[in-house]
Every structure is written in C-alpha cells, then in structure tokens.
Amino acid sequence: MNEKQTRAKYTLEFKQEAVRQVKAGRAASAVAATLGMPKASLTNWVRDDAKGQLAGQPEGKAMQAMAPEQAEIARLRAQVARLTMERDIGKKSRGVLCAGRAARYAWIFAMKGRWPITLMCQVLQVSASGYFRWNAPTRGAKHGGRRRHSDDALLAHIRAIHEQLRGEYGWPRMHRELLARGLRVGKERVRRLMQRHGIRAKGKRKFVVTTDSAHRLPVAPDLVQRRFTPVAPNVLWSGDITYIATDEGWLYLAAVLDLHSRQVVGWSLQSHMQTSLVKDALLMACFRRRPAAGLIFHSDRGSQYCSQDFQDTLTAWGVRSSMSRKGNCWDNAPTESLWGRLKTACVHGQRFATRQQARQAVMDWIAFYNHSRLHSALGYLSPMQFEQRWLAAQRKSAA
Known part of the structure; x- marks a missing residue:
C-alpha cells in the first residue's frame, strides 16, 4: 500500500490519539499493535507532530507565542x-x-x-x-477485505441505535439503518439477534377518537377514497390534530402531510384547539411549498377544518377540500399512522413539565422524521431522501 493510500485510511483524530499515547510513554510498537496499524506510519506521525507538520496542522509552522492574557x-x-x-x-x-x-x-x-x-x-x-x-478492520476478512463484525459487536451497534432512536425501529428498519451507517450485515442475522435478545420496536397504543364532528357546518365530499399515493409532490396533502399531556395542561399539534413523500410540510403547536391551530399549520405548508392551484387537502370532519375561516384560507390558495367519512379513522390513515409513530417515539413514557419541553421534543422528532427516519412505504428512504430522488429523476428525464 503506498503512502497516499495509507494517509487516506486514517483520520487526523486517529493520528493525534496514536501520537498522544506515544508521548504519554507507551512504546510505538505497542501502540501500533493496539491500534492495528503499521509501526512505520506511527513513527512518521510522531516525527511530523514534533515539527508541527502532522496532517491538519500548518505545515512548517509551530504554534506562535501569545501574550499571557491571550x-x-x-x-x-x-x-x-x-x-x-x-x-x-x-x-x-x-x-x-x-x-x-x-x-x-x-x-x-x-x-x-x-x-x-x-x-x-x-x-x-x-x-x-x-x-x-x-x-480496527480485520485483516484478511472475507468479501474483499470487508470487516465481519462478531455477534457481540453487532449486538452492541443494535443496542446503541435502539437507545439512540428510543426503541422506534423493528428489525427491518434496524437492518436498513445498519447498512446506511456502513455496517454490512444480513437482514436475517439482524432479525435473529434482536429476537434472541428481546430487542423490539415499541408497540403502538389503541387509537383514541378526538375529532369533534358534532356540528352543523358544511362538510366537503371525500375526493380521495383512500387513494393515498399521488404521483407527485403538492398534489395531495392530509391534516389532523393530536394532543400531548404536560404538567401545564394539554399541548395540541396540527400537522400537514404531503402524501407523495409522507413529509411533514407544515405544523402548529398551541395550547388550544381553535381554528387558528389548523390554519397556522396550513399556512406554514403553503408558504413553504407554494403549491399550484388544484391541490387537495384531506382531513376529518372536525369543526376546525369545516369552519368558514379555514375553508376561506383553502380557497384563497386554490386548494380543494376533501373530508373523510364520519368516525372512520382509516379514511385518513397516513396521518393517524404519523401520530402513532410520534407518540411511540417521544411521548409515551415521557413526562413533560412544561409545554415548551413538549414542543421542543415534538419539533426534534419532526426534524428526525423528515430527514432521517426510514419509511417502509418509500422503499426504506426518509421522506426528504425520497422527494429529492424523485426531483432528481424528473430533472434527468427532462434534460
């Protein structure tokens, strides 16, 4: 292996740690053996460090003296x-x-x-x-030198990811997450390890109806009929309301979901369930996405969505209103599924002292959901990744 390849293999931080151990009194040969690297490379790093030329430091320049107060x-x-x-x-x-x-x-x-x-x-x-x-990589491993992790090492990765993601992933998403992090492993091995050690995704709780449809306001027809797979972004959005308990009282969340990528494109968090809650979420989505006229917004028959103020806002943006049947949560299944994921990940088992604490937790999860959470309906891509790939494909086909 030539010098250029060797340098590309080790990060500056790795080099600094190796040099630190030598400077602390350990023999270079022992440090090299511990870190699984050539002794000659370590000797060169120690020499370069003494000259102030270790990769990442200004070449040929030592640290300049500074005044005591500086x-x-x-x-x-x-x-x-x-x-x-x-x-x-x-x-x-x-x-x-x-x-x-x-x-x-x-x-x-x-x-x-x-x-x-x-x-x-x-x-x-x-x-x-x-x-x-x-x-350290295992030398002479199978598959072209690729490291094969032991069951103990792989299990440690799985436990760390499970803890980091608050137990939200089952084995299919866990397998995809490991691949995304550069850990090559078979899905059956992941399933077996998780099953053997009792690592599983948190279960969802029973659906609770919160919609107030006992009103005499006009109701829009169901334009969707459970067809939740539009061919492009900004063609079909859905919206709904959920609630989160805090020691200060309820915090209500309204969200707008683009059903093409399942991305949360608008949301509002308030201490009440008035019309402004859902209106603010819609306006956020509209100002961010600037949809063309003809977009369908699908919701339940709650009084907030049926109100004149909300319907006027839809009309002003050229959005058509669609509503599910009374008391049928399956007519708005994607948004109900979103609530299940949200509450499983960051609400159930948590106690929020203030609404602000709950608000921060929800916003953090929405960012994670949009940018990172792998979605089975999207081929195990995150909503942002799915939409970016779709846009790239459209540009390529138009070129």
Whole structure:
C-alpha cells in the first residue's frame, strides 16, 4: 500500500490519539499493535507532530507565542467548549452509560461525526485505545477485505441505535439503518439477534377518537377514497390534530402531510384547539411549498377544518377540500399512522413539565422524521431522501 493510500485510511483524530499515547510513554510498537496499524506510519506521525507538520496542522509552522492574557482567554474558551460538549454528550448517552463497554463503543461509533472520539471516550469512561482496537478492520476478512463484525459487536451497534432512536425501529428498519451507517450485515442475522435478545420496536397504543364532528357546518365530499399515493409532490396533502399531556395542561399539534413523500410540510403547536391551530399549520405548508392551484387537502370532519375561516384560507390558495367519512379513522390513515409513530417515539413514557419541553421534543422528532427516519412505504428512504430522488429523476428525464 503506498503512502497516499495509507494517509487516506486514517483520520487526523486517529493520528493525534496514536501520537498522544506515544508521548504519554507507551512504546510505538505497542501502540501500533493496539491500534492495528503499521509501526512505520506511527513513527512518521510522531516525527511530523514534533515539527508541527502532522496532517491538519500548518505545515512548517509551530504554534506562535501569545501574550499571557491571550493564552488564558484561549484556555477558558477551550474549557467552556469542553464542558458544553461533556454536558450534551452526557444527556444523549445516559442510557448507554448503564450498558457494557461494547455498547459504549458502538454509541461512539454512531456519533463519531458529531463529537471528538477522545472526548466521548472520556465521558463514557472507556479508553480511546480500546475503542480504536474494537473498531480496527480485520485483516484478511472475507468479501474483499470487508470487516465481519462478531455477534457481540453487532449486538452492541443494535443496542446503541435502539437507545439512540428510543426503541422506534423493528428489525427491518434496524437492518436498513445498519447498512446506511456502513455496517454490512444480513437482514436475517439482524432479525435473529434482536429476537434472541428481546430487542423490539415499541408497540403502538389503541387509537383514541378526538375529532369533534358534532356540528352543523358544511362538510366537503371525500375526493380521495383512500387513494393515498399521488404521483407527485403538492398534489395531495392530509391534516389532523393530536394532543400531548404536560404538567401545564394539554399541548395540541396540527400537522400537514404531503402524501407523495409522507413529509411533514407544515405544523402548529398551541395550547388550544381553535381554528387558528389548523390554519397556522396550513399556512406554514403553503408558504413553504407554494403549491399550484388544484391541490387537495384531506382531513376529518372536525369543526376546525369545516369552519368558514379555514375553508376561506383553502380557497384563497386554490386548494380543494376533501373530508373523510364520519368516525372512520382509516379514511385518513397516513396521518393517524404519523401520530402513532410520534407518540411511540417521544411521548409515551415521557413526562413533560412544561409545554415548551413538549414542543421542543415534538419539533426534534419532526426534524428526525423528515430527514432521517426510514419509511417502509418509500422503499426504506426518509421522506426528504425520497422527494429529492424523485426531483432528481424528473430533472434527468427532462434534460
């Protein structure tokens, strides 16, 4: 392997950790063996570090001297940044701290693009050398040198992802998530490991009807008839309301779903269920997406959606109103399914002291759902990925 290939294999952070261990007094040969790398490369890194030329540092330049007060300010800034990272890492990894060392390594691997590895190792009370040894590629592995993870290592990754995603994934999505994170593994192996160790997705709770349809307001016809697969974005939207308990009282959420990509394109969180709740969610979606006239908005027969104010807003944007049959949740199944996922992931089992806490949790989940959550109806892509691929295909066919 030539020098260019070797340099491309190791990150700057890996090099710095290897050099740190040598400078701490360990023999270079022992460090190289621990980290699974050539001793000659480590010797070169130590030499480059002494010259201030380790990759990522200014070549041929050592750190310039600074005034004592500047050095103190820099030290304090670094300390504040470190404390901030330790606090955030501690919050996100609280469940992993109770697990074994392999689960901690897997969590570090999953979060390595967000925080420095050495800092996460310190917070999770494991050695960086142990992590690098655990994550070192197995030489001579099958499939063209690709590493085959042991069942224990793979199980640690599964537990870390399960904890990170609050138990939302069953084995099919877990398999896809592992592939997306660069861990090549068969789906049957994932299913077997999860079943053997009792790792499963959280169950959904029984559907509760919250729609107030006991009114005399005009009701729109059902233009959808359970056809929930439009051929393009901004053709068919659906909307609904759900509620979240807090110590301050109920927090109500209205959302607008684009049924082409199942993306949440508008939402509103308020302490009441008045018409402005659903109107604000609709306006958010309209201002963000600028749909052409003729879009269908499908909802239940709740008084908020039937109100004159809401219907006037639909008309102003050239949107046609469609409503499900009375008391039939299956006529708006995609949005009801969204509520099930939301409440399973971040509401059930949680206690929110304030509406603001609940609001933040919901907004964080919506961002995760839109950008990252794998959707079985979309070929295990996230809503954003699905829509981006569709748009790219349209541009390609038009070229």
